[in-house]
Amino acid sequence: MAKVKISDVAREAGVSLGTVSNALNHPEKLRPETLKLINETINRLGYLPNQSARQLAGGATKSFGLVLPRLDHGFSLQIASGAHNEARKHGYDLLIANADNDDILEDHYLRYFMGTQMSGVMVQPMASPDWHPALTKMPVPIVHLDIHCSEPGYYVAADNEAQGRIIAELAIARGAHHIVVVGRAAFMQLTLRVLGIHKALALHPDIKIEVIDAGEWNTAADGYGIGTQIAARPADERPDFVVGLTDVLASGVISALVDKGIAVPGQVRVAGCDGNPLAWSGSVPLTTVAPPGYEIGRKGVQLLMEQIENKAPAKTKHIRVGSTARTVTAVTAAEDINRQELVRPFLLERASTQASSQTDATAINLGAYL
């Protein structure tokens, strides 16, 4: 049961070590008969190249690492999916690690990947990537996903503030008079969404706005609680438009309202803010703003490729990917899964060597989304 190594194959095939190696890596250099003989021997012996040795001897392998905060969040999955397809397109493997909402683990896997001679690494960080500047200085290309900060480095993110604006304008278009925003803005992304909502509503002082904290984890149960509370209000204090900062929050709110006999969207409209078609299997349609996770993953790999191919790439590059508002049902969600290759959202790119400040002032044409 001892592992078969390259020297075993060489001896068995009656050729030298280097020839077997060539058969694996530069088959065009070998005479067809030799190649055939070696391949047969490899199969007969069940030889499997030791990746560690290959990497050690040959430098980086064609594979990327992706560290995600959780796997059960549809948005992360869309990122993984986009990154996967783009990586395969360039002939790279993609390995995924689950940090399980634990920043120690996140750091651990990040170091692991960087130490494995991965060609590049991507993270969807839980906190700001100021978090460990040491890693950014490593000689391994790294791209931060779904986050947008002023540190030098490579980032691909959705424009969360724009998402807030989109939702707000949606509410305005629907003639809302009283909006309730549900959720705890614990993460930067959510904070920006709230900011966007406020900015958009600044022009409409007649619309009343209220923000309700939903508990630490923004779960559906939290949403259900808030929904119940809203339902209990006298009709004239009840909002006509509820925004869940997260789709599951919105979903919980809907459940509660419906349970209490309040018509959705008849009496109260509810919108979400995650746009998570992969996870949305609800029978009731939900209008939501969809940050393009798939596209973020794709762009992330492209940035990695760019760093690999250019010897002296820009030190900093920020990409913002636009979002779209849409109504998803289980049916459209399923279609999306098959259609996602076609998605080509509006992109806004900027590259510079030290222009972190520039990238913060961005005007996105919202008209196209509504």
Next chain:
Amino acid sequence: MAKVKISDVAREAGVSLGTVSNALNHPEKLRPETLKLINETINRLGYLPNQSARQLAGGATKSFGLVLPRLDHGFSLQIASGAHNEARKHGYDLLIANADNDDILEDHYLRYFMGTQMSGVMVQPMASPDWHPALTKMPVPIVHLDIHCSEPGYYVAADNEAQGRIIAELAIARGAHHIVVVGRAAFMQLTLRVLGIHKALALHPDIKIEVIDAGEWNTAADGYGIGTQIAARPADERPDFVVGLTDVLASGVISALVDKGIAVPGQVRVAGCDGNPLAWSGSVPLTTVAPPGYEIGRKGVQLLMEQIENKAPAKTKHIRVGSTARTVTAVTAAEDINRQELVRPFLLERASTQASSQTDATAINLGAYL
């Protein structure tokens, strides 16, 4: 920007190579001052151990590989989640690869993992694992998940036939007279579910049963189509109980029925068959049979550990994990996520050196589930 290696650290810290290595792997062997000095130097230089070299020199690392057919299927995520937690508990890392429904890729990643000196590898295979007996013979522990075949090897699977029985008994308990099963039994798992349903209904000849193919991919859209068709039937030809072989199918059926003005569950009851709380964010509750993905992942890692720790383990071990029927809503689903550590479903284990035939005849006490 050249990579810092262990010898750089050693020189800089004024100690020898082996000492730095010890600081990394056997810190207890070092004098505290030395350890501190080395750690400081490591941080100052930004040294990151080369995993390839470590693995090459030191043999297998403490990490497992998991190959999944898709990431956007909640069931696979539950597996990943269970495997992750169990692996971490034993101090192992878990790396995940997405085979993207492509058996070439599945094979590719499997070989990749085996070649990387992983301590063990798990697959949720797309086809039968007869598929590549060569890999099973490799000197790397391997466990097949969610599949149950007669080949020697290690398997952990849900009892899909029992799932069918559970659903059928649920229908009987609800007084169903006419059951429609929706879905294409393209995979072994689905076939077994249908078989279980038929077996359970064999005792009730008065109940009419009908199986409707839903198209190749069993999508929500397919379910919607079938739902529409069911709704269009005259009331007396309409079933009073619909089983979706998949949760998304059931979801599509519900959408269609509701759209056409048929009350669910008033006029027609609908049940699913995936039990996918992680993905279920619908506002309408769905009753479903939940194959314990989390538990399968957990058991998979345990089998891996067993193979690693025992020098001469059983050559074959099949584990079947029971399922539970339950009603999930977005709210309970979210709770499940936090509660999954506690799930301890009914287990049925068998171990033997050549008893592949035994394992096929299994009686599970269904009473406990209903």
Next chain:
DNA sequence: GCTTGTACTTGAAACGCATCAAAGGGGCCG
């Protein structure tokens, strides 16, 4: 028959680290 060139093949030298037998440095006892 000798030279030059072409097409393959060879094997030794890294790659960066873990390991382990051996050496070093005290402290303690006789």
Next chain:
DNA sequence: CGGCCCCTTTGATGCGTTTCAAGTACAAGC
């Protein structure tokens, strides 16, 4: 002061590859 033992540190060795300069064999051209 010598001998012992224990705790800590050393550095040569090998892990399984890739790479590449050097080698071989053979054919064509003179």
